[in-house]
Amino acid sequence: MRVLVPGGAGFIGSHTCLALLEKGYEITVIDSYINSHKKSLQRVVDILKRNNKVQNIDIDIEIADIRDEMVLDKLFLRYKDLGKPIQAVIHFAGRKSVKESVLNPLLYWDVNVNGSINLLRVMDKYNCRTIVFSSSATIYAPTDGIPLKEDTLIKPISPYGRTKVAIEQILNDTYNIPLEKWKIANLRYFNPIGAHYSGMIGEAPIGIPSNIFPYITQVAAGLLDELTIFGKDWPTFDGTCIRDYIHVMDLAEGHIATLEYLNNFEEKIINLNLGTGLGTSVLELIDTFEQVNNIKISRNFSSRRIGDSCKVIADNYLALSCLNWSPKRDLKDMCLDGWKWQSLNLKGYE
Numbered sequence: 379m380r381v382l383v384p385g386g387a388g389f390i391g392s393h394t395c396l397a398l399l400e401k402g403y404e405i406t407v408i409d410s411y412i413n414s415h416k417k418s419l420q421r422v423v424d425i426l427k428r429n430n431k432v433q434n435i436d437i438d439i440e441i442a443d444i445r446d447e448m449v450l451d452k453l454f455l456r457y458k459d460l461g462k463p464i465q466a467v468i469h470f471a472g473r474k475s476v477k478e479s480v481l482n483p484l485l486y487w488d489v490n491v492n493g494s495i496n497l498l499r500v501m502d503k504y505n506c507r508t509i510v511f512s513s514s515a516t517i518y519a520p521t522d523g524i525p526l527k528e529d530t531l532i533k534p535i536s537p538y539g540r541t542k543v544a545i546e547q548i549l550n551d552t553y554n555i556p557l558e559k560w561k562i563a564n565l566r567y568f569n570p571i572g573a574h575y576s577g578m579i580g581e582a583p584i585g586i587p588s589n590i591f592p593y594i595t596q597v598a599a600g601l602l603d604e605l606t607i608f609g610k611d612w613p614t615f616d617g618t619c620i621r622d623y624i625h626v627m628d629l630a631e632g633h634i635a636t637l638e639y640l641n642n643f644e645e646k647i648i649n650l651n652l653g654t655g656l657g658t659s660v661l662e663l664i665d666t667f668e669q670v671n672n673i674k675i676s677r678n679f680s681s682r683r684i685g686d687s688c689k690v691i692a693d694n695y696l697a698l699s700c701l702n703w704s705p706k707r708d709l710k711d712m713c714l715d716g717w718k719w720q721s722l723n724l725k726g727y728e
């Protein structure tokens with residue numbers, strides 16, 4: 379089965395490409411490399427060659443933007459003509475910085491929403507009607523720590539979050555096109571961190587990281603002086619925010635389980651939370667990182683960051699019950715693997 383992976387060179391995308399190839403899928407990645415690195419997919423191939431587990435590594439890479447409908451059309455046509463049509467899409471392509479989306483909302487609506495519309499239009503034209511979409515837990519209204527279920531109120535506070543909601547709505551309308559049979563999954567990610575255990579692929583943010591985990595690894599590596607913790611007066615047991623961190627390989631494997639789940643149906647639409655269901659405070663994350671890696675992380679406290687929620691934890695019951703999947707790696711694995719990646723690749727893929 380050939381799967382198209384828009385945005386497959388990015389952090390979650392590259393780990394999912396690895397998991398797909400390990401499972402014998404044939405993949406075509408389309409990526410603009412605007413926020414990713416071409417070396418990531420070369421490393422994916424290197425890992426597979428080193429492990430010697432996959433007979434035929436079938437990965438095709440197209441450097442392009444999904445807003446370019448002509449490119450997408452040609453791609454689908456090429457595989458159709460080869461008699462091996464693209465049968466499913468795992469759609470990662472998009473901008474993902476909350477802060478940048480506030481400064482440049484039009485860019486976010488253009489890339490994320492227009493890009494997705496193009497993709498769906500071309501998929502429809504070529505009768506490819508299975509899609510797994512990268513959505514986000516950021517779309518939910520805060521619940522004061524009650525684990526978020528898929529039917530929790532949707533109320534994003536950033537343009538980034540609103541583009542995710544818009545795409546989910548477009549997918550919902552697409553599902554309802556009369557006489558067409560679509561299979562659609564919106565995967566709402568919690569906080570993916572860590573890296574593949576090989577340390578060969580991982581998160582490589584451009585510039586100073588805004589997420590906590592790459593910030594911690596860069597402090598550990600001596601690239602940044604100290605971590606600023608945003609707030610110590612949150613109503614939690616230690617005063618810092620709580621998040622549901624999930625190992626990026628567990629998240630990657632969740633995509634394949636979702637694809638396999640969708641294939642059991644003639645038509646289907648589902649929203650699924652992908653998280654561990656476990657909450658970890660900022661201080662607990664730092665402590666675990668320090669302990670397993672035996673490194674001190676210098677830190678200071680500042681006031682709360684605008685837009686942060688106190689506790690964001692998944693209710694992952696639906697994913698656990700529908701998919702042949704559960705997260706297998708714990709916080710220690712996330713901290714060990716994430717540090718291995720950073721320490722072996724001080725400047726990411728550069």
Ligand code: UFG
Pocket residue numbers: 474476514515516517567568569588589590591593605606607608609619620621660683686690
């Ligand atoms: N934090 C710090 N210092 C930092 C960075 C973060 O203390 O330098 C804290 C934040 O205040 C928060 C926690 O670490 O309490 C996690 O922050 P991140 O920025 O790593 O992650 P968020 O939970 O804010 O957001 C992430 C993704 C979003 C996604 C969301 C889903 O960045 O894209 O999870 O819940 F939408």
